[in-house]
Structure formats: C-alpha cells, structure tokens
Amino acid sequence: MISFDAKHSVNKLMFIKAMQYPNQARPIEGAPEGAWENEKFVLSSTLKEIEDSNDKNAVGLLNSLFLSSTSHVLDKVCLNIFSKLGDEQSLELLHKKYPAPESISITLLPYYIRVLQYLGGEKEIELLARIANTFWGLYRSEILSAMEEINQRVGRLVVSADVVRALQYLYDAGDESEKKKVLNLASCFTHQLLLSVILCGIESDIANVRKSAIAALGTYGGGTAYNAMRRAFQNESDESLFEDYEAWMFQNGITDSTPESIP
Numbered sequence: 001m002i003s004f005d006a007k008h009s010v011n012k013l014m015f016i017k018a019m020q021y022p023n024q025a026r027p028i029e030g031a032p033e034g035a036w037e038n039e040k041f042v043l044s045s046t047l048k049e050i051e052d053s054n055d056k057n058a059v060g061l062l063n064s065l066f067l068s069s070t071s072h073v074l075d076k077v078c079l080n081i082f083s084k085l086g087d088e089q090s091l092e093l094l095h096k097k098y099p100a101p102e103s104i105s106i107t108l109l110p111y112y113i114r115v116l117q118y119l120g121g122e123k124e125i126e127l128l129a130r131i132a133n134t135f136w137g138l139y140r141s142e143i144l145s146a147m148e149e150i151n152q153r154v155g156r157l158v159v160s161a162d163v164v165r166a167l168q169y170l171y172d173a174g175d176e177s178e179k180k181k182v183l184n185l186a187s188c189f190t191h192q193l194l195l196s197v198i199l200c201g202i203e204s205d206i207a208n209v210r211k212s213a214i215a216a217l218g219t220y221g222g223g224t225a226y227n228a229m230r231r232a233f234q235n236e237s238d239e240s241l242f243e244d245y246e247a248w249m250f251q252n253g254i255t256d257s258t259p260e261s262i263p
Contacts, residue, residue: 047077050085059087067093072105079111083118091119101131110139117146121154125189129159129166140170144181151188158190167197179204180212187216195220199228207238214244218251 050058066078082090094115098104104112116124128143171182179201186197201213217225233245
C-alpha cells in the first residue's frame, strides 16, 4: 500500500496544499519541477486505496490530515472514509473542527451526518436533531437513518425537547416511510412529550402509518394512550389492523377486545 513515508517521498503538507486546489496546477514554491502533479496523483491515489481496502491502520493518518486540512475537498474525502473506518478520535476531531452543525457547509453536511451515524452516541442524537431543526427540509431521510442506527447501537435514550421538536417536524414533513421511522424512534426514545408525536400517527389517513403508531403506542401506558387507542379503534375502517389493536390490548391487560372495554 502507498503510504506517507520517506520511501515514497510523499509530503503531508504538499498533499494538503494539493487537495486545496484539485482542479488547477498550483506548484508549491521551492518544490522540484514536476513534483506537484506527481505528488498530487500519488496522494489522491493513496486516499482512494485506503477507502477501497478498508484499512483501519490508516485511520490515525486520516485523523491527522483531517485536523490539519483547510481544504473542503480533503475534508469531504476524510469524512467519507470516517463513515466506514473512523474511530473515537475521528469523532472527537470532528466535533473539535466543527463544534456546531451550523459551521458546516451544505455540501459537507451529508458526509458529516454519515459519520455521526457510524460513530455517534447519545450526544450525536442531539446533534442530528439540531440539524433537522436548523436546516429545514434537508437530508430528512439521512437524519432518520442515522438516528435509527445510533438507537440500535446504544439502546433506549432519554432525549431533550429539541429531539421531540425535530421528530415532530420530520413526521409532519416526511413521506410514508419517514413517518413510520419517526414513530419507531418515538417508541424507543424517552420524553414526556413524545406521546404527542405518536398520537399524530394514530390519526393518519395512511393505514401503514397507523399500524406503526399502534405498535409505538404499545410502549406507553396511562389514560391518554388508552383514550387515543379507543378513539382509533372505534374509527378504524381497515380490518387488517384489528389484529394489531387486539395485540395492543392484550399487551396492556385488556381481555375484552371491544372498543368499549378499553378503560
């Protein structure tokens, strides 16, 4: 594998300079004639080889390059590789370089989201919510996929009101698939206001969304959930969902499957 060592005469500073100007020849002062294009090619090839080989041994080098880089192009390449090979230090450096999502360019944002998806935890759920609340309408599907993967990795989380606000927006603006993802997340996160997001799903005109809402409501107890389920059951016109209602009732200790039996 090509690497940054004396054997291959690859200079890190030259690499960073080269990646700043990917579409034009701009030799570094004092560099030997022809070295510019040669180093640029070797270094670009190195990054490509690292990405293709999934070589985790190269992550330390990439972390160093990412922190030193002032190049939008190099940042994009590093973030793309971090989303597959990054480590805890990669995530720390990402937060150090970009302390807030608002400091990231729109074109880098999807790469940033993918790194959060691959490496993130509880803190990164909050950052994803901040992206949803700040960049209205952008990357909804990517944000939800990232939240789902973090939730699968970390488990149930207590979230802030900002996350609830983001989920409500993502539900309201989302298509059928995105609404179902929101409802699933609302059942996995913990906050007293998340029930209101699920209640929106129970009242949806789309049967598959209502189905997801029934499953999500199964994680909630109390009078509000019971009353919402009663109204939904009484108004339900899709017989294919009755089994889902009955499963919910059984889970909540309601043995009589008629609407009137719900407390």
